Amino acid sequence: NAGVMQNPRHLVRRRGQEARLRCSPMKGHSHVYWYRQLPEEGLKFMVYLQKENIIDESGMPKERFSAEFPKEGPSILRIQQVVRGDSAAYFCASSPNKPNTGELFFGEGSRLTVL
């Protein structure tokens, strides 16, 4: 049973380009979460999705960022017109149940570098 799979592991973009980060949750998990981690800082919640629905996006910047979790395929975090401040590690986690009742399983992260 594979864990949470994220790709790409490393992504380099120039300012103004688009970044797409993908996350395949663990088998049987229908809850997906995205977190951002800046160097030397803690994980910051971005968005919580449950198949085809955005449940909580209170941590998402209002512009340029979007997320989806389609019925088929991985969850995607999309960042349009990237800026240097978007450089960070983006972690995806999944769970079989609601987040405050059990364990979150994290992927290895996608490291975005904006030149």
Place this chain on the structure above:
Amino acid sequence: KNQVEQSPQSLIILEGKNCTLQCNYTVSPFSNLRWYKQDTGRGPVSLTIMTFSENTKSNGRYTATLDADTKQSSLHITASQLSDSASYICVVSAATGTASKLTFGTGTRLQVTL
């Protein structure tokens, strides 16, 4: 405002020694508290989950304690090994709401040396 504070921020110990990491929180209403280990460049991995009624929980050489009255938790590592070098993150969950109610500490960075 829900907050989780961890101390120390960083710690260096010799291999074989014990250490204790602290976590203080103000999350309310409390649901559970988790400790994660995050190796450099990797994703966090769960060590323990503690609910309101649990005072102590062990996972191998890791022992977590919880005092719900003082809103404090500790993670004790016994007979440290080089592979224990990592960041240890305390995460507290509120009893209501969604994923945004998981409050993460900034972690304690532990380095175990020879």
